[in-house]
Amino acid sequence: MKKIEAIIQPFKLEEVKEAMKSIGVDGMTVTEVRGHGRQKGHKEVYRGREYQVDLLPKVKLELVVADGRVGEVIKALSGAARTGKIGDGKIFVSDVMEAIRIRNDDRGETAL
Amino acid sequence: MRPQYALGLCLPVALSTQAQPDKIAALEEAVKSAQSAGDNAWMLTSAALVLLMTGPGLALFYSGLVRKKNVLATMMQSFVLMALVTVLWALVGYSLAFGEGSPYLGDLRYLFLAGVESAPNGDYAATIPHQTYMVYQLMFAIITPALICGAFAERMKFSAMVIFSALWLLVVYCPMAHMVWGKGGLLNAFLGGKLPCFDFAGGTVVHITSGVSALVCALYMGKRNGYESEPMRPHSLVLSFIGACLLWVGWFGFNAGSAVAASSLATSAFVATHFAAATATLGWLAIEWLRTGKPSVLGGISGAVAGLVAITPASGFVKPFHAILIGLAAGILCYVMVAMVKSKMGYDDSLDAFGVHGVGGTLGAILTGVFATNAVNNGLKDAAGKPLPLGLVDGNGGQMINQLAGSAIAWLLAIVGTLVILKICDVLVGVRVSGEDETQGLDLSQHGEEGYNLEA
Numbered sequence: 252m253k254k255i256e257a258i259i260q261p262f263k264l265e266e267v268k269e270a271m272k273s274i275g276v277d278g279m280t281v282t283e284v285r286g287h288g289r290q291k292g293h294k295e296v297y298r299g300r301e302y303q304v305d306l307l308p309k310v311k312l313e314l315v316v317a318d319g320r321v322g323e324v325i326k327a328l329s330g331a332a333r334t335g336k337i338g339d340g341k342i343f344v345s346d347v348m349e350a351i352r353i354r355n356d357d358r359g360e361t362a363l
Numbered sequence: 364m365r366p367q368y369a370l371g372l373c374l375p376v377a378l379s380t381q382a383q384p385d386k387i388a389a390l391e392e393a394v395k396s397a398q399s400a401g402d403n404a405w406m407l408t409s410a411a412l413v414l415l416m417t418g419p420g421l422a423l424f425y426s427g428l429v430r431k432k433n434v435l436a437t438m439m440q441s442f443v444l445m446a447l448v449t450v451l452w453a454l455v456g457y458s459l460a461f462g463e464g465s466p467y468l469g470d471l472r473y474l475f476l477a478g479v480e481s482a483p484n485g486d487y488a489a490t491i492p493h494q495t496y497m498v499y500q501l502m503f504a505i506i507t508p509a510l511i512c513g514a515f516a517e518r519m520k521f522s523a524m525v526i527f528s529a530l531w532l533l534v535v536y537c538p539m540a541h542m543v544w545g546k547g548g549l550l551n552a553f554l555g556g557k558l559p560c561f562d563f564a565g566g567t568v569v570h571i572t573s574g575v576s577a578l579v580c581a582l583y584m585g586k587r588n589g590y591e592s593e594p595m596r597p598h599s600l601v602l603s604f605i606g607a608c609l610l611w612v613g614w615f616g617f618n619a620g621s622a623v624a625a626s627s628l629a630t631s632a633f634v635a636t637h638f639a640a641a642t643a644t645l646g647w648l649a650i651e652w653l654r655t656g657k658p659s660v661l662g663g664i665s666g667a668v669a670g671l672v673a674i675t676p677a678s679g680f681v682k683p684f685h686a687i688l689i690g691l692a693a694g695i696l697c698y699v700m701v702a703m704v705k706s707k708m709g710y711d712d713s714l715d716a717f718g719v720h721g722v723g724g725t726l727g728a729i730l731t732g733v734f735a736t737n738a739v740n741n742g743l744k745d746a747a748g749k750p751l752p753l754g755l756v757d758g759n760g761g762q763m764i765n766q767l768a769g770s771a772i773a774w775l776l777a778i779v780g781t782l783v784i785l786k787i788c789d790v791l792v793g794v795r796v797s798g799e800d801e802t803q804g805l806d807l808s809q810h811g812e813e814g815y816n817l818e819a
Contacts, residue, residue, distance in 0.1 A: 296657070297661055
């Protein structure tokens with residue numbers, strides 16, 4: 252099993268959810284986060300006082316999928332989240348040792 | 364004008380039926396009571412409008428500008444003053460401001476509101492109950508110390524703020540209100556002042572005193588922790604926007620109500636008020652747009668408030684187009700003070716109470732001397748009943764000196780009074796919260812609550 256963490260533009264969340272649904276990925280966890288990569292923040296001015304806002308609002312998705320589906324999921328995800336502009340975000344993939352369904356103690360890929 | 368006109372209509376009817384003198388007296392009484400009803404309706408409405416300026420107007424305007432950990436504490440400062448000042452006003456404040464007394468302070472004739480009942484006070488407002496006048500003036504006394512709260516926002520102890528405001532009302536506000544509006548007050552142009560100064564609705568009494576005291580507070584208390592190193596962005600300009608709109612509307616009670624009658628002078632003040640707010644908004648937006656490339660919402664609403672401040676002393680004395688000029692000047696000057704000068708001077712007047720009220724109020728007081736005209740306000744007459752020239756536009760340039768003197772007195776009283784009171788508060792309870800409390804936020808540290816429990 253692999254965990255796919257994707258940090259994306261908040262306004263792309265709906266498209267990504269649709270894309271996941273269309274390839275049959277049923278579960279995901281979404282968190283509102285703030286962060287920045289190479290993308291610069293923006294400037295805000297209040298009564299002449301400037302503030303540099305570096306940490307921008309982003310959305311983090313976490314999904315755990317069977318090993319064989321990783322390529323397909325990443326393709327659909329990055330396709331849906333991409334605008335082609337700086338600030339589109341990143342995807343990280345890591346190994347998952349175990350998955351347990353709390354309701355009935357299913358283990359491994361059957362728990363996904 | 365209206366009573367004579369109404370009487371003129373009634374008289375021929377009365378005379379043609381061979382009316383007895385008592386019938387005429389009854390008619391006069393009816394006319395008086397009709398005028399009193401009209402005036403009283405407007406003045407009670409105005410009083411309510413002025414209270415609306417403090418809560419929710421100013422409370423929202425200020426609390427949107429602070430960080431979210433201080434939103435309740437900032438609202439509370441305005442709200443507690445609605446209660447505290449009311450009680451002080453009833454006990455002694457009204458008497459100190461409006462009792463006859465010396466040129467500097469009222470006497471104690473209205474202590475505990477003795478004699479302030481339904482019969483009008485002919486000196487202040489001949490057509491409305493004295494109680495209406497008292498409660499209308501109370502609303503001014505409430506908002507004035509509330510304006511100062513903008514300077515020490517996010518760092519003053521609640522206990523110190525309560526003591527400060529109570530003392531400030533008695534030591535700074537009441538004497539200034541007496542000098543300008545009280546019978547026999549030094550600066551009262553209409554009731555025997557030695558140094559007549561035109562202040563229709565409180566440019567000196569409300570805005571210079573509060574704005575200058577705000578500057579003293581900001582200097583005395585020092586900057587907020589993290590000022591200029593941490594971001595201190597307004598947490599909700601949405602709240603500030605609603606607050607500013609309520610201020611604009613409430614200001615009609617403040618300025619047009621200061622005619623103390625539902626008269627054509629009230630209309631004139633209403634129009635001047637509205638016009639000045641409009642051009643100040645545009646003035647601030649324009650200079651900001653040119654300088655930073657974007658016209659901001661905060662800029663628009665700050666400009667409106669600046670214009671409303673500046674027109675306050677002038678509102679019952681100037682023509683609409685002069686109000687437009689006063690507003691424009693205020694929008695531009697207050698922007699320069701707040702956005703350019705303040706950062707150079709380095710004091711932390713957190714919500715710009717000085718930059719808007721102190722500067723706008725002083726500008727308004729001076730421009731009142733320029734634009735005041737007896738074509739708008741003929742309340743001052745010579746022995747022959749001819750209206751006296753008021754400001755520079757009437758050819759009375761000397762009035763400028765009086766306006767400057769009146770402003771200087773307000774500045775001086777505010778500086779000295781505020782310094783002394785701050786010192787007293789510091790000795791009694793300490794004016795500033797601990798660093799820890801400041802970091803935690805005043806909502807939790809002073810009141811044990813949070814403004815936004817969105818997960819609750």
